[in-house]
Amino acid sequence: MSVTLYHHPFSRAAGSVWALEEVGIDYELRWVDMMAGAQKAPEIVALNPMGKLPLLTDGDQVVTEVAAIALYLADRYAYGTLAPRVDDPxxxxxxxxxxxxxxxxxxxxxxxxxxxxxxxxxxxxxxxxxxxxxxxxxxxxxxxxxxxxxxxxxxxxxxxxxxxxxxxxxxxxxxxxxxxxxxxxxPALQRADARNAAIAKEHGLGG
Ligand SMILES: N[C@@H](CCC(=O)N[C@@H](CS)C(=O)NCC(=O)O)C(=O)O
Known part of the structure; x- marks a missing residue:
């Protein structure tokens, strides 16, 4: 299974990077040029009819909505630690x-x-x-x-x-x-901030 986050550092996807860093799994960030409207490209709209970021794929599974992505990652990869178990009050x-x-x-x-x-x-x-x-x-x-x-x-x-x-x-x-x-x-938030900032810089975007 491979986890990919469709990402732009000036979008809510920046927060999904923090969630990914907290669970500590390998993941790929896929650049979506949101300023140029690339989130409306057919291949993205096919996965998220809203044509918005963030969008996460985990193998064949698709998750959108920044909160759902975080809760999904916790249940899937940090159950019982970052996500209380279903029988935990x-x-x-x-x-x-x-x-x-x-x-x-x-x-x-x-x-x-x-x-x-x-x-x-x-x-x-x-x-x-x-x-x-x-x-x-x-x-x-x-x-x-x-x-x-x-x-x-x-x-x-x-x-x-x-x-x-x-x-x-x-x-x-x-x-x-x-x-x-x-x-x-x-530390996970600091790593996420650094990664988001580095990607912004790589694409010539100001802070
Ligand atoms: N309800 C969505 C909101 C997603 C959203 O509005 N994303 C913005 C970036 S933060 C976006 O993709 N805007 C570009 C557009 O709508 O074309 C969530 O919680 O993830």
Missing amino acids: ARATYLRWSFFAPSVIEPGSTAKMYNWEARPGQVGWGTYETMLTAMESAIADRAFILGDTFSMADVVFGGTLRYMLRFNMVEKRPAFAAYVARLDAR
Whole structure:
């Protein structure tokens, strides 16, 4: 089986590199010139009808959606370590905050940035303030989502938060900054950042 990530360093695929580095398997990065629209090429759309990155293949299996890719890799290659087993009660918290990232934080921060008008009871992110309070509750009194144990939920939730802080899409609360500093200390994240930066440089892209 061989694992290939269709990648551009300025896309969410950069976060999938972190997930790959955490599980520690061999993988190939396939350059997709997203700025030139290469993600809409027929061979990519055949695998992902959205024509978007990231896209991961593992042998004949295709996985899209940055959160699904991370959870897939953890279940497949780091089950019981980066992914709590199905009979481990920690699996509840693990899934809860992993899903919170794409279903609440991503749309909620985008809504805030673009001043979208929405009824809090009708949209999944409720209000920006409640979203931030909920996020803080996930990490405020512990090192990682599961407590002292780092898991792939931190790659999903923490990776989203890290991105949102970098682009000023969420308020810089002290608990967020402290949590992201703990994530920044992960060797796998440092390797992923270096690999993404090297690929950007190789293709003449600024940081
Ligand atoms: N829901 C997808 C979002 C994927 C997405 O929007 N990717 C962007 C890059 S971060 C993309 O491919 N944009 C180029 C395009 O839509 O043509 C995920 O979570 O992976």
